[in-house]
Amino acid sequence: MATRAQRPAVRTARRPRHSDEAGLIPVLARAVREVEAAARRGGRVSPAARAKFQVAALLVREERARVKSDPEITPAEQANALRRLDGLATILAKTSARDTSLLTLLADDAVLSSAARDLRRKMLIAGGYDAPDEAPAPPPPSADSAPAERQVVPQSVTQRHLANPFLAPDFSAAQELRRPRARVLAGWELISPLLRAFEQSTGSAPACMPLPEPSRRGVPAGLTLMKHQAEVVAAAEQGHRTFLLADEPGLGKTAQALLAARAATAYPLLVVVPNVVKTNWAREAQTWTPERRVTVVHGDGDTVDGFADIVVVNYEVLERHVGWLGKHDFRGMVVDEAHFIKNEKSKRSRHVLQLSDKIRSRMGRPLLMALTGTPLINDIEDFTAIWKFLGWIDDKGPRAALMNRLEDAGLTPADRGFYAAARQAVIDMGIVRRRKVDVAADIPARRIADLPVELDDDAGRTIREAEEELAAHLVRRYHRAVEVRMQQRPGDPPLEGIDLDLVRRVATAVREETSETAAGDNVFSLLRRIGQAKARLSADFAAQLAHNVGKVVYFAKHLDVMDVAEEVFARQGLRFATIRGNQTRTVRQANIDAFVEDPEVAVIVCSLSAAGVGVNLQVASNVVLAELSWTDAEQTQAIDRVHRIGQDMPVTAWRIIAAQTLDTKIAELIDSKAGLAARALDGSDEEFSSVDVQVEALVRLLTDALRAESGEAESGEASESSAGYAAAPRARTARSAPTAIAFASAPEARD
Missing domain, CATH: 3.40.50.300 (P-loop containing nucleotide triphosphate hydrolases)
Structure with a gap:
């Protein structure tokens, strides 16, 4: 069966009409109403209705993206179509609230059944599209296969590579890259025992590596680190290079990561984050490391500064840029909200692991930090991808550094004390977990x-346009006031600069003319x-x-x-x-x-x-x-x-x-x-x-x-x-969570 990523593209030899009674939207509306009625009847939605929900939701998203990019339709047609599609998406969202199992049908790896594929084809034909016959499903892509999305290389990145084509050799990894001393544990399968070591631990077991006394060096003037933040920076100063930083939200993981990179001189630094916090990371980088240049990757990267010290990219556009990022000679990598990569089969996980492998192969001992507020004790299997990102394990078992720690204990999974020792060995690799209650003395009460x-989508664009219109209205009022004053006092010299008193009077007048229920842009x-x-x-x-x-x-x-x-x-x-x-x-x-x-x-x-x-x-x-x-x-x-x-x-x-x-x-x-x-x-x-x-x-x-x-x-x-x-x-500690996938949003609209 074909997954969503494998479905053939829709050919549009017949361009559908955009009247209220023609095209794909009325077809979708009928399907959505039928699904809604099935959900309202109570009980679990039938398989036929589930297939109809899946196909309708996916086609709503595809149609919305097509309407937004179609240059042949008028603005009025586009606005009407988008309004109707948003209405259908709202109904689908409310329907899924009645039966939340429907949401699994919209996951990235969700499979379209043969009945769903047939229904999709029929709905497209009914909506005026030429839908091709189903082609055989291609094999699933491997981690090393070329990404399906178009690859880009920003011009400034090419200029940087031309300016500095050579990477100085790094011999600091000789100790880390030596072969593991497999003696007692030779032949043992160790991934499952390592996971079990965390599952079997008690609440009193340690969840944080030993950390050194904090150093106050390197903090920009006017800023203060809390003690628990400074401890991680001190560990980086002393040479520790891999961290699973799992502090609770609100404890300043962003500042810790940025200052650890400074302490380790891990530049250029790659930071992979959810879209919603790209702006926050750029702002925090300018605050905590003002001497370092930071650039944020948007869309195709037209505004990327290839010579920047810190490159911030979001998961949603990572596939587009993974090619040049893998060749950029990064000396450090931070993955924010690292639980996003728990599914190793997802594209974003494969790309993150691919970049980590390339950075480690070039640098040996780069700074690698995985940031997540998710407690370590829950769903420990989800952390295997993070351990791979950090270079602690691979598909076969522990890598050299962790394997040597396990060998030093002299125990095997058959020994009673192995699990406590194994858990501590993994924690000592760089797990840092503090809760608010643990560091309450450091944190203000409120x-x-x-x-x-x-706000990069259509809503953000229209808001900025409305703000510009309101500003233009204020400017017109200001100029009229200046003209009236000059007419009333013709002997006064021409106004130079901005009359701030007049600005305030105009603003006050406009505010007094407006109420909270007034129409228009105010x-x-x-x-x-x-x-x-x-x-x-x-x-x-x-x-x-x-x-x-x-x-x-x-x-x-x-x-x-x-x-x-x-x-x-x-x-x-x-x-x-x-x-x-x-x-x-x-x-x-x-x-x-x-x-x-x-x-x-x-x-x-x-x-x-x-x-x-x-x-x-x-x-x-x-x-x-x-x-x-x-x-x-x-x-x-x-x-x-x-x-x-x-x-x-x-x-x-x-x-x-x-x-x-x-x-x-x-x-x-x-x-x-x-x-x-x-x-x-x-x-x-x-x-x-x-x-x-x-x-x-x-x-x-x-x-x-x-x-x-x-x-x-x-x-x-x-x-x-x-x-x-x-x-x-x-x-200084503000951080965020990922944007959920909206029914009516095309993936590229969230980049």
Whole structure:
């Protein structure tokens, strides 16, 4: 049977019409309604309906990608088609929430049955496509086979290779690469016993390698490492080169990895991450290693700096770049959210392992770090791919360094003490696992960690266009005000530069003319649209937290954002409760009790207005703020649902920020007003409201637009906010989780 990756392409000799009653979309709509009706009847969905669900979901995704790239259809046709496809995707998502086993049909390695392939062909023909006959399925690709996706080599990378074609020899690996001393363990199969050593361990068994006393050297001025972070950096300074860094989320794994690379001089450094945290890694690299150049790989890599010291690439585009990355002479590699590679048959796992092998073959002892918040004790089989990435094992058994540690114990799997010794041998290879409770003394009782995310899809594009239109409207109002003033005072000299007082008056007037329910592009509608665009990303991150560290409180301002979050949690098999403003007191309390008392309820989805006060949720220690508040007070009230008397864990509030949008300006304003508000408590008469923040946001938007219009060099607060998101010191440990695969999203749209 053919997998999704092996299906033949659809030929479009007959171009389908785009009217409401013709083309593939009506065919899909009928199939989706039939699947929805089957799911509503209760019980497990029949095999025929499951096949129809699988085919419909895959064709919705394919049709959406085709519509977006078709140059022959008009913008109106495209918008109408995308709207209808998004509606079908929403129905499919709700259907899968009724029977979550349907989600397995959309996995990368999901197989299309013969009945499903036949149904797919019939639906394509009914929709106006010429569907070819099924070709024999090709054999599955091997790890060494050429990737199916088009390979690219950025021009600047070619220039770097021409400038520095030779790699200095590295003889530091002679000790590591010597042949293993197979004596006692000769002939034993050891992978299964090593896994069993972790499965059989007790809760009191150590889960962290011995770490040296921390060094304070090499930390940029104005920044401070916590003790547990500095210990890992000190280990890298002393020559340790492989780490499975499995600290709980919120303990600063990103900073540890970047400073370990600095300590090991592991440059160029390759960092492989989920798409959602590419921006955060670039920002953190500039913060912790400002002397090093960092470049982020987007799409085909047209903007890649081939001479950069740190190269950040996301899993989704790795296949496109694996060719040149394997020849780039990296001296270190970091894999973030390393549990992504647990399935060794997946493409991303094969590419990560391939790159690791090439780096080790060139360097001998490169710095290799796998970062994950997933506890080591769960599903230990998933960690074999990570051990292979780190060079501890291969397909046959332990490599030299680990084998020699096992031989030093003088025991075999037949001996009673072997398993404890084997577990310690693996841990000493570089496993580092700390929990919040273990390092509570290092961590502030309450922290706000900002996570900037890139909105690269259509939603991000339209948000930026709307923001530009709002800025243009402000600029027009400003110029009209200047003209009126010149007419009223003809003797005044011409205006030079920007009149900041006039900027503020224009911003205030525009704010006073706008309400939260007003139509069109304004500061309220923009922030709402940004929240909608961030909804899936923030929910994915909350789900990852729930899987890693337990219960999570998820706050949003708008019901549509809450709806998207609940769909994500249902699709990922997470039980959740909800607090909304339209609930009765009885329902509200029942949902709170379920979250607090039922260990299976992992997330509670809360409205900022409905759950911001009077609710005790201190059973959790992680809060996700999916949308920004207009005031620091509202944000603080939400966090205080968890940070309360009786809370015995440090609380981390993860604030999701849309980079290079109005979101960044508002986040900075909220933080600055919070500092002023704190001073007000000490005696100042100043008070700050949501209106202040809204006006200030418009002031910054208008000031940046006027500077761009006049070509002035940007400086000060306005230029800092327009350039992207500048992190506050308290946000140094922000990290994230992967983006889930949306029904209606083509894979390339998430690159």
